[in-house]
Amino acid sequence: MKTIYLDNNATTQVALEVLEAMLPYFHDLYGNPSSMHSFGGQVGRKIREARESAAALIGAAPDEVIFTSCGTESDNAAIRSALLTQPEKRHIVTSRVEHPAIKALCAHLAEQGYRVTELPVDGEGRLDMEQYKRSLTPDTAIVSLMWANNETGVIFPIEAAAQLARARGILFHTDAVQAVGKIPIDMSKSAVSMLSISGHKLHAPKGVGVLYVRKGTRFSPFLIGGHQERSRRGGTENTPGIIGLGKACELAAQHMETENTKVKALRDRLENELLTRVPNSRVNGDRVNRLPNTSNISFEFVEGEGILLMMDEYGICASSGSACTSGSLQPSHVLRAMGVPFTMAHGSIRFSLSIYNTDEEVDFVIDKLPPIIETLRSMSPYWRTGERACGTA
Amino acid sequence: MWEYTDKVKDHFLHPRNVGEVEDADAVAEVGSIACGDALKLSFKLDENKRIKEVKFQTFGCASAIATSSALTEMVKGMTLEEAEKITNQDIANYLGGLPQEKMHCSVMGREALEKAIDVYKGRAPKTVEGNIVCDCFGVTDIEIERAIRENNLATLEDVTNFTKAGGGCGNCHGAIQEIIDRVRAELSGKPAAKPKLSNIQKIRMIEETIEREIRPALKHDGGNIELIDVVGNRVLVATRGACASCQASNQTLKHFVEAKLKELVWPELTVEEVSQ
Numbered sequence: 273m274k275t276i277y278l279d280n281n282a283t284t285q286v287a288l289e290v291l292e293a294m295l296p297y298f299h300d301l302y303g304n305p306s307s308m309h310s311f312g313g314q315v316g317r318k319i320r321e322a323r324e325s326a327a328a329l330i331g332a333a334p335d336e337v338i339f340t341s342c343g344t345e346s347d348n349a350a351i352r353s354a355l356l357t358q359p360e361k362r363h364i365v366t367s368r369v370e371h372p373a374i375k376a377l378c379a380h381l382a383e384q385g386y387r388v389t390e391l392p393v394d395g396e397g398r399l400d401m402e403q404y405k406r407s408l409t410p411d412t413a414i415v416s417l418m419w420a421n422n423e424t425g426v427i428f429p430i431e432a433a434a435q436l437a438r439a440r441g442i443l444f445h446t447d448a449v450q451a452v453g454k455i456p457i458d459m460s461k462s463a464v465s466m467l468s469i470s471g472h473k474l475h476a477p478k479g480v481g482v483l484y485v486r487k488g489t490r491f492s493p494f495l496i497g498g499h500q501e502r503s504r505r506g507g508t509e510n511t512p513g514i515i516g517l518g519k520a521c522e523l524a525a526q527h528m529e530t531e532n533t534k535v536k537a538l539r540d541r542l543e544n545e546l547l548t549r550v551p552n553s554r555v556n557g558d559r560v561n562r563l564p565n566t567s568n569i570s571f572e573f574v575e576g577e578g579i580l581l582m583m584d585e586y587g588i589c590a591s592s593g594s595a596c597t598s599g600s601l602q603p604s605h606v607l608r609a610m611g612v613p614f615t616m617a618h619g620s621i622r623f624s625l626s627i628y629n630t631d632e633e634v635d636f637v638i639d640k641l642p643p644i645i646e647t648l649r650s651m652s653p654y655w656r657t658g659e660r661a662c663g664t665a
Numbered sequence: 666m667w668e669y670t671d672k673v674k675d676h677f678l679h680p681r682n683v684g685e686v687e688d689a690d691a692v693a694e695v696g697s698i699a700c701g702d703a704l705k706l707s708f709k710l711d712e713n714k715r716i717k718e719v720k721f722q723t724f725g726c727a728s729a730i731a732t733s734s735a736l737t738e739m740v741k742g743m744t745l746e747e748a749e750k751i752t753n754q755d756i757a758n759y760l761g762g763l764p765q766e767k768m769h770c771s772v773m774g775r776e777a778l779e780k781a782i783d784v785y786k787g788r789a790p791k792t793v794e795g796n797i798v799c800d801c802f803g804v805t806d807i808e809i810e811r812a813i814r815e816n817n818l819a820t821l822e823d824v825t826n827f828t829k830a831g832g833g834c835g836n837c838h839g840a841i842q843e844i845i846d847r848v849r850a851e852l853s854g855k856p857a858a859k860p861k862l863s864n865i866q867k868i869r870m871i872e873e874t875i876e877r878e879i880r881p882a883l884k885h886d887g888g889n890i891e892l893i894d895v896v897g898n899r900v901l902v903a904t905r906g907a908c909a910s911c912q913a914s915n916q917t918l919k920h921f922v923e924a925k926l927k928e929l930v931w932p933e934l935t936v937e938e939v940s941q
Contacts, residue, residue, distance in 0.1 A: 618701055
């Protein structure tokens with residue numbers, strides 16, 4: 273059975289070019305980039321190139337790039353550094369819809385006595401900038417807001433938010449794991465202090481990430497050890513992973529246009545067709561300020577896990593914000609923060625596309641999914657009564 | 666991804682007996698859309714008082730649909746007395762087992778069956794008895810106790826997996842733990858033993874109890890508490906946040922903090938406030 277992979281916000285396929293770039297560095301060129309001999313030194317050179325590619329993708333200088341093990345490490349390193357370098361400041365501003373890498377960390381820090389402001393979002397997943405402004409205080413050590421939401425694709429006005437923070441002397445971090453490679457990001461014209469990237473979201477392998485730290489930002493390392501990454505992140509480099517990430521960043525820069533034309537067109541067609549063919553369905557999140565690859569659709573009165581498993585029978589891969597799939601017993605915190613009603617939240621499906629998806633795949637999904645929803649609704653005790661009660665279309 | 670057995674997948678992809686029995690002898694509904702799953706069960710008896718026709722409608726995940734389907738297959742042809750004896754474990758076994766986190770689906774099946782039988786017999790449904798412990802999912806102490814007894818549950822996580830209780834905001838974790846401790850003690854036939862504690866053990870238990878039972882309640886009112894030291898039977902604490910400036914904090918310390926710690930750690934202790 274062919275796999276139709278529409279779950280690229282969970283992880284992406286490693287690009288063939290990336291794989292080829294990495295392969296020599298497992299077995300043949302295994303030297304330590306820190307070694308004095310040329311056998312290791314040649315690996316060091318490749319890491320330098322990778323750093324340049326990663327920096328170029330986000331308009332940064334190479335020495336502003338720290339390679340890490342993943343997006344979560346980058347997020348943790350950023351927040352903890354901000355707190356350690358400004359011990360007198362005890363306040364963190366973030367949002368209710370952040371990835372667990374930020375959300376759980378902030379909850380943990382709140383336990384330790386830090387004050388955390390979690391900004392709410394509106395029904396479309398948007399921030400209230402006036403409320404954001406009011407949340408910034410002289411005690412605020414750092415703001416951490418995601419560039420784009422992993423579940424809905426909704427894009428926050430990060431540049432505007434970062435400028436407001438900088439004007440008040442507050443550090444600004446953004447988890448840009450979902451945004452990098454999909455929308456233009458230019459740190460040379462930005463007020464962002466720190467930014468997290470995850471390799472496996474942009475066709476590099478799992479186990480490698482980046483923390484961008486603006487020149488002049490005081491930084492306290494998260495992993496303390498050797499002199500690697502100019503002593504800002506100890507530990508022998510994940511050389512194949514870093515070299516793969518470098519290649520992936522090069523490719524992402526080349527494919528940015530495709531993301532915003534071809535991928536966006538595929539996403540829009542998938543979304544519009546599903547909304548037309550399935551009654552009582554709707555899009556979650558701001559449809560204008562949104563990543564070009566993401567669509568989060570709720571199918572009312574059915575439960576997401578059932579939809580996913582039935583799609584799985586056809587080889588279609590997606591995600592759901594339903595309780596049964598969220599790992600807890602409640603629907604996704606993002607949809608709850610947006611006030612999506614329960615009848616909708618449990619039946620939410622996230623489709624996230626990539627440059628590798630095709631028209632035929634979209635055709636297949638819009639053909640197979642509507643009958644699945646119909647089957648599940650025919651089993652649901654709420655379907656007919658709900659239709660009467662709500663009368664929605 | 667959940668590891669479902671082939672039988673679960675089969676009952677999910679090809680559910681048996683979907684729908685509503687016409688002119689049913691009894692109809693019962695459990696769960697709600699807010700909770701994420703709900704099951705409506707209807708049946709009709711034949712002239713020998715055996716279940717002749719039974720149908721379900723389920724809103725929920727794959728295992729909820731599969732357990733509903735399995736339940737209808739299991740009870741067909743049974744008398745109500747036979748059907749009443751079915752436990753949630755029987756339903757899970759019929760399907761070749763369920764992932765631990767999905768056991769609540771089998772409990773929902775059993776509850777729906779029981780409620781339908783109660784409806785038929787004109788009895789008040791058992792599930793509405795008792796006091797709600799978990800507000801998020803509307804689970805009562807009786808339901809929790811029953812799940813512990815029938816499935817020999819030992820931890821909070823078990824109880825959440827089987828009943829959903831405690832799977833939301835987490836405010837009820839302390840209350841659930843108390844039920845577990847009480848029922849486990851009863852099951853083992855003796856009151857929970859309270860061995861003599863070393864100071865390290867005392868500190869650890871106090872910390873745990875504060876974290877689990879006390880801090881959430883104080884935080885609710887914007888307060889907090891910190892353990893400073895343990896000297897013999899004296900537990901020295903400092904109040905934080907709203908508690909530190911609250912007139913009633915002495916009362917809270919005596920009647921809530923000390924009472925809880927006496928109950929759960931060791932009965933001879935006293936709680937004293939120190940400024941720090």
